[in-house]
Amino acid sequence: MEQIGIRFGAGAKAVDAVRGVDLSLAAGEFVSIVGPSGCGKSTLLNVVAGFTRPTEGRALLDGEAITGPGPDRGVVFQQYSLFPWLTVRGNVEYGLRVRGLPRAERAAMAYDLLARCGLSAFASHHPEQLSGGMRQRVGIVRALANEPRVLLLDEPFGALDAQTREVMQALLLDIWQRFRTTVLFITHDIEEAVFLSDRVCAMSARPGRILADLPVPLPRPRDHGMTRTSDGARLVGELRSLIRAQSLAAFDSTLA
Numbered sequence: 409m410e411q412i413g414i415r416f417g418a419g420a421k422a423v424d425a426v427r428g429v430d431l432s433l434a435a436g437e438f439v440s441i442v443g444p445s446g447c448g449k450s451t452l453l454n455v456v457a458g459f460t461r462p463t464e465g466r467a468l469l470d471g472e473a474i475t476g477p478g479p480d481r482g483v484v485f486q487q488y489s490l491f492p493w494l495t496v497r498g499n500v501e502y503g504l505r506v507r508g509l510p511r512a513e514r515a516a517m518a519y520d521l522l523a524r525c526g527l528s529a530f531a532s533h534h535p536e537q538l539s540g541g542m543r544q545r546v547g548i549v550r551a552l553a554n555e556p557r558v559l560l561l562d563e564p565f566g567a568l569d570a571q572t573r574e575v576m577q578a579l580l581l582d583i584w585q586r587f588r589t590t591v592l593f594i595t596h597d598i599e600e601a602v603f604l605s606d607r608v609c610a611m612s613a614r615p616g617r618i619l620a621d622l623p624v625p626l627p628r629p630r631d632h633g634m635t636r637t638s639d640g641a642r643l644v645g646e647l648r649s650l651i652r653a654q655s656l657a658a659f660d661s662t663l664a
């Protein structure tokens with residue numbers, strides 16, 4: 409992302425959501441964005457997804473300007489976005505069908521992906537027969553089926569309970585370690601960002617800017633205890649105080 413600025417609306421009602429954001433991800437990197445509510449995290453992700461056109465600057469993928477959505481970017485949102493009328497396998501095959509892959513090839517690819525992500529036993533289930541965590545797992549697998557260059561995850565575990573969330577974080581890392589897809593991850597949860605990422609970017613209150621872009625000094629493979637070691641806890645503490653100050657600033661400005 410190069411000098412991205414995003415303004416919604418015009419005139420007196422215009423909202424400057426994001427201003428002057430420069431951010432690049434190397435191939436295979438896992439980068440999270442954290443920040444106070446309303447600072448423009450989802451808006452930035454939507455620019456990379458191609459759903460939102462920036463008012464200023466540009467977003468590039470492998471040097472090419474992003475002008476709209478495409479199969480080279482897989483997106484998973486907090487709210488489950490599976491097709492309820494399709495089975496798990498049908499959902500995973502959907503993008504492959506749109507891309508025109510022959511039936512046998514689609515089936516083989518979906519079978520392989522589901523097996524690698526521990527979902528084979530659920531291939532014939534419909535989404536309503538699955539738990540929330542399982543649905544998000546299928547959502548991630550469905551996004552991976554298109555072999556995207558980047559996986560864009562917008563609070564994918566935000567609706568899950570704490571235990572399921574931890575299990576899903578570990579599963580996501582496991583999947584990422586095997587596929588090595590570049591990941592841009594949005595979350596409110598600082599521990600989650602530190603546990604998962606190579607780098608964590610903290611955003612300011614609106615208009616959102618990148619205040620800090622910090623490497624995570626934890627080895628891989630990770631376990632949840634690492635966020636409580638001295639290196640992990642120091643980073644979590646640093647990010648938390650940055651964001652607390654920004655949240656307070658945002659709150660004060662709404663009261664003013």
Ligand SMILES: Nc1ncnc2c1ncn2[C@@H]1O[C@H](COP(=O)(O)OP(=O)(O)OP(=O)(O)O)[C@@H](O)[C@H]1O
Binds near residue numbers: 425
């Ligand atoms: N389509 C839109 N029209 C007008 N304003 C918008 C639009 N989309 C987002 N905004 C505003 O832009 C700002 C950034 O929104 P965004 O959803 O990106 O924030 P966020 O950091 O993801 O928030 P949260 O953490 O609460 O999900 C907010 O003030 C929001 O109200």
